[in-house]
Amino acid sequence: MAFHIVLVEPEIPANTGNISRTCAATGTWLHLVRPLGFHTDDRTLKRAGLDYWHAVKLEYHDSFQEVKDKYKHGRFLLATTKADKLYTDVAFQDEDFLVFGKETKGLSPEILAQHPDTLMRLPMTGDVRSLNLSNAAAIVLFEGLRQTGFQGLS
Numbered sequence: 777m778a779f780h781i782v783l784v785e786p787e788i789p790a791n792t793g794n795i796s797r798t799c800a801a802t803g804t805w806l807h808l809v810r811p812l813g814f815h816t817d818d819r820t821l822k823r824a825g826l827d828y829w830h831a832v833k834l835e836y837h838d839s840f841q842e843v844k845d846k847y848k849h850g851r852f853l854l855a856t857t858k859a860d861k862l863y864t865d866v867a868f869q870d871e872d873f874l875v876f877g878k879e880t881k882g883l884s885p886e887i888l889a890q891h892p893d894t895l896m897r898l899p900m901t902g903d904v905r906s907l908n909l910s911n912a913a914a915i916v917l918f919e920g921l922r923q924t925g926f927q928g929l930s
């Protein structure tokens with residue numbers, strides 16, 4: 777049993793590398809939806825993931841729809857600055873799919889419209905448009921892990 781992180785068309789290799797390390801440390805699946813803004817042998821990607829890539833449960837997909845078709849019974853929770861609901865008000869469940877958008881544009885209006893009831897946002901103040909992708913993913917994932925009693929190894 778584990779959470780799933782879905783990155784839709786990620787562009788910056790260091791962000792995906794950081795998230796891969798977080799996934800490896802927590803037993804979380806990582807789903808990368810193409811097109812990716814980097815080659816999978818990118819040095820920055822590898823460096824950010826350190827030598828933990830072998831421990832990542834990794835899948836590639838050609839579209840977000842492909843993820844949904846494969847995991848028909850999955851619950852997809854979408855992180856977006858455009859949500860009303862705070863991520864801390866979500867009751868996370870083991871096996872949830874936590875979905876994040878690309879660095880420049882976020883999730884498309886079409887994808888957001890498919891899941892109007894499961895959008896969540898991280899609170900922000902000031903003129904900042906958004907948080908860094910890998911920070912947003914880690915914050916949401918660890919809230920889900922906290923709620924579901926993840927203890928890790930001592």
Ligand SMILES: C[S@@+](CC[C@H](N)C(=O)[O-])C[C@H]1O[C@@H](n2cnc3c(N)ncnc32)[C@H](O)[C@@H]1O
Nearest residue numbers: 855856857876877881882883897898906907912
């Ligand atoms: C760098 S942000 C995308 C910024 C994009 N300009 C936008 O406005 O959506 C990359 C991804 O991180 C997540 N993210 C960043 N900040 C967030 C926030 N405050 N609330 C929810 N998700 C956030 C979202 O999934 C977003 O698609």
